[in-house]
Amino acid sequence: MSGAELAALLDRHGFDFFTGVPCSLVEDLITALERRPRDPYVAAVREDAAVGLAAGAWLGGRRPVVVMQNSGLGTSLNALASLSLMYGFPALLIVTWRGFEGKDAPEHLLMGEISPGLLDLLRIPYRVLGPSSADELLGWARREMDAREAPVAILVPPGIVETGGSSVAAAEVADSATRGRGGSTALRAAPDAGSGALVPTVISRREALAVAVKELGDAPVIHANGYVCRESCATEDRPQNFYMIGSMGLAAAIGLGLALVRPARASVVFDGDGNLLMSLGTLAMVGSLAPKNFVHLVFDNEVYGSTGGQRTPSREVRLDHLARGAGYRTATAVTTPTEIAAALRSALGTRGPHFILVKVTAAEAVVPRIPHTPAVIRDRFRRALSRA
Numbered sequence: 001m002s003g004a005e006l007a008a009l010l011d012r013h014g015f016d017f018f019t020g021v022p023c024s025l026v027e028d029l030i031t032a033l034e035r036r037p038r039d040p041y042v043a044a045v046r047e048d049a050a051v052g053l054a055a056g057a058w059l060g061g062r063r064p065v066v067v068m069q070n071s072g073l074g075t076s077l078n079a080l081a082s083l084s085l086m087y088g089f090p091a092l093l094i095v096t097w098r099g100f101e102g103k104d105a106p107e108h109l110l111m112g113e114i115s116p117g118l119l120d121l122l123r124i125p126y127r128v129l130g131p132s133s134a135d136e137l138l139g140w141a142r143r144e145m146d147a148r149e150a151p152v153a154i155l156v157p158p159g160i161v162e163t164g165g166s167s168v169a170a171a172e173v174a175d176s177a178t179r180g181r182g183g184s185t186a187l188r189a190a191p192d193a194g195s196g197a198l199v200p201t202v203i204s205r206r207e208a209l210a211v212a213v214k215e216l217g218d219a220p221v222i223h224a225n226g227y228v229c230r231e232s233c234a235t236e237d238r239p240q241n242f243y244m245i246g247s248m249g250l251a252a253a254i255g256l257g258l259a260l261v262r263p264a265r266a267s268v269v270f271d272g273d274g275n276l277l278m279s280l281g282t283l284a285m286v287g288s289l290a291p292k293n294f295v296h297l298v299f300d301n302e303v304y305g306s307t308g309g310q311r312t313p314s315r316e317v318r319l320d321h322l323a324r325g326a327g328y329r330t331a332t333a334v335t336t337p338t339e340i341a342a343a344l345r346s347a348l349g350t351r352g353p354h355f356i357l358v359k360v361t362a363a364e365a366v367v368p369r370i371p372h373t374p375a376v377i378r379d380r381f382r383r384a385l386s387r388a
């Protein structure tokens with residue numbers, strides 16, 4: 001079948017958010033998804049980021065699809081286990097089956113052999129796509145993921161989806177090259193990165209959170225895992241707070257997915273420096289997609305506080321400079337309560353994406369674990385969104 005036919009079937013079965021990382025076995029499918037007039041395919045930088053985006057999109061009311069090569073199952077193992085499966089985030093995983101029947105390049109052979117077993121171990125139900133079974137399988141996938149509130153997978157062996165068309169992006173590059181322009185056509189100048197040392201940090205994250213929460217109104221906030229979650233919950237346990245208790249590194253991807261499907265409302269992320277550094281590629285996705293409703297706060301204590309205070313590189317590396325370089329519309333660093341309040345107020349009231357680096361001390365408040373089950377966190381957050 002052609003990629004366009006498969007894309008049309010996905011539409012027909014009610015799938016309405018598409019992201020992933022490419023594999024040549026489904027290049028025509030991705031081309032077709034990139035051409036969707038509404039909500040075109042969102043190019044993710046890693047498969048686990050795509051799983052995070054899909055979770056955010058589902059929270060915003062969509063039925064998401066993640067396209068990945070089976071090598072990406074390895075990349076997204078933790079995201080699947082401690083995000084999608086733990087909270088119950090439905091998504092259709094379209095997983096290409098490189099290394100099928102032991103015939104492929106050496107790097108695909110082991111993963112090809114163990115892909116079905118890996119899905120079994122994760123308890124993700126799957127079916128194998130055949131030449132004429134797509135309609136039936138997509139019906140199965142939709143019913144199954146909606147009923148289970150969990151991800152399901154379709155494995156795509158070689159030769160099932162036709163290949164050979166060029167992607168929209170490749171066509172654009174070729175087009176600009178033939179017209180003599182070549183290269184990138186729409187590079188925005190990053191704002192001046194600024195320089196200079198910050199005023200010494202005096203405020204704890206708990207104090208900073210208390211200031212930030214007052215500015216939020218009813219804006220939804222996706223929290224990074226660890227003590228960011230715990231201290232925020234102990235400060236004010238809002239239904240609009242999504243506490244990410246596993247899946248380190250994915251808060252920004254979830255917030256980005258939500259921002260993309262609900263462009264009229266703010267989507268706020270409370271991140272940690274260790275979390276952000278684990279998924280730096282997400283900065284580039286935010287910069288290139290430029291959602292104007294995205295507000296990214298990073299509480300930077302320069303350590304992995306939740307695991308004993310080991311140093312992170314953010315003591316030497318200015319994360320706000322990275323965000324500016326990635327193309328955020330604004331990126332500021334703040335160190336005092338007045339600056340925090342002003343920066344967040346301005347970010348919530350103006351066009352983004354905004355990045356606010358909140359420099360905090362490594363002090364950690366004595367606060368309990370999140371008292372809610374993952375399902376409660378998910379459901380009350382989704383309800384709060386639908387009321388807004």
Ligand SMILES: Cc1ncc(C[n+]2csc(CCOP(=O)(O)OP(=O)(O)O)c2C)c(N)n1
Pocket residue numbers: 078224225226227228246247248271272273274275276301303304305306307312
């Ligand atoms: C994939 C993964 N690796 C390691 C951990 C253990 N872990 C939990 S929280 C955390 C540190 C998070 O650092 P940061 O975002 O800076 O927040 P902080 O702990 O300083 O509040 C680590 C390493 C994890 N949960 N997941």
